[in-house]
Amino acid sequence: MTVLVTGGAGFIGSHLCRALAAAGYERIVALDNFNSYYDPPLKRASAAELAVLPQVKIIEADFCDAPAMARLFATERFRHVIHLGGSPGVPYSVRQPAEVLHNNVQGTLSLLEAARANPVERFLFSSSSTVYGQGVAAPFVEDAPLGVPASPYGVSKRAAELLGLNYFRLHQVPFVALRLFNVYGPRLRPELSLATFARKILAGEPLPLFGDGSVLRDFTHVSDICRGILSALTAPHVAGECLNLGHDQPIAMRHLINLIEQAAGRRAQIEYLPPRGEDLPLTHADLTKSRRLLGYSPRVAIAEGVHEYISWLQTLPRSSVTP
Template sequence: MHILLTGAAGFIGSHVARILLDRGDTVVGLDNLNAYYDPQLKRDRLARLTDDAGFRFVQADVENRSAIPALFAAEKFDRVVHLAAQAGVRHSLVDPHAYIDSNIVGFMNILEGCRHHGVQHLVYASSSSVYGGNTAMPFSEHHGVDHPVSLYAASKKANELMAHTYSHLFNLPTTGLRFFTVYGPWGRPDMALFLFTRAILAGEPIQVFNHGKMVRDFTYIDDIAAGVVHTLDRPPQPDASYDKAAADTASSWAPYRVFNIGNHDPVPLMDFIAAIERHTGKTAQKVLMDIQPGDVPATYADVSALEAWTGFKPATSIDDGVGRFVAWYRDYFRV
């Protein structure tokens, strides 16, 4: 297939691209290489892809209302994986307009491109953050997600609503994936594993929010990337038997689905830190902090629906995953 992959220089995007290329798809990877974190890391991820004849990189913003339509018109993509977004719950308190530009306007451009150029399936990144104030565990796609606690979460909820509209009006098959705390080699420097590993190896203190009373459904990158590709290969179909009176938010009469994609094995933050300590051989200096605005104390994914739909089943333990990250970090930064 000929696939558009946005966010190709990103953490998840670069891993998804590698799987698609290895199986023989051609990939146009789009990214703006912005400075939200060190662009050199993004360029280094791309360098692992650009030697492949099936890959072509395009540098552009998804919110660009001339570049994105022109790209769709020229390339005639079969399917689209849309991972480009302004990420980060905490950063949305500092620069909210970036989330509207990238996550709302940018997604609108992707939907329009898919609509007008016969794309067979759009898979896009949602987030576990959409569960917001929900405390029922594990989080299920059948739960309501109407109480976001950050603008980032609200933008991802908006993406799901926008996608449903296009599935309904234009019969565009769309699938949203609610990612749960992805970690692993080539990860994002603003996320806990990267921050903790850097500080521990440097002998610096780490900030532990909510006094360590956090639980996360940490999900290893290889499992996530495989799940994205499995999902791409199974476009949703219209469901004439859908009961509109039941109002199940996980599916629709339209060719629309939304799934959790996580590890289904929540880990206390202090246990996660202990795994980093084991693999670095150093003890962390912990500074206990209050929970930050926009954060939630716990996440826990029910992934049974995605497993039934695609066969997705995470297979990487926290200890193995953290060990692989620490080994990559030491090699990449020569520490």
């Protein structure tokens, strides 16, 4: 039983590969191109830790390379595909829209084509809460009308969803879009808000806060995300569906800062900045459908998860913590 995990050396991917191994999956191919979006040595260190697991094979490749993916799928005969890779980051997508659209849309297309030619039992795509866009009533329900995405990143994720749903209808690729909400936990990407806030507070430096701190985010622990993904691999009647994986308890950014202060035992120095147009005012997952189809129920409370993250961050060398 071979599983492909794209973005396997990244934040969510590295956690998921461990979860798959613990769940009894015998062969896990972690594919990553180790690009420079964030510090490649961090991802290589994560890959080295994964490579110790006998079930995991690390492959350095670019999933946008369609011929390479066709060869890989023909050789490995994957049973499942979990597509986590791509260009992340809302602000980055505003600066580099062409790159983000290419990697997230064209890259997904190359994997769908490979899966069409070499059939798989399940193709899971890591979508995002950003697809809901502006003006959508909260909590966000999967089958309700979507707004216009506030960033090219949201556009790219929605376009990739539509490609996958099209391949399900035309070619019977068993595609499932999992809309992830504000994932956090150990090995979190350093440019994300929780990581930035925590590192700045621990270093005693001013932290940048866009707006007045009232923006609401549905922070979801990476272990809950991994449990949801594992359920989606084997759940019946989910092909062709979009499903939320969130926490259903959004908190304000100023509350998040308070939780980090409590866990770190230090006060934040906040530098207030103008709001960014690409940021949605809130994210909030409705979990009714995911509970029904996946049995999904998040377990990790935000205060517990923040404390765990700060504890992990404090185990790193000081040079790794300093922003």
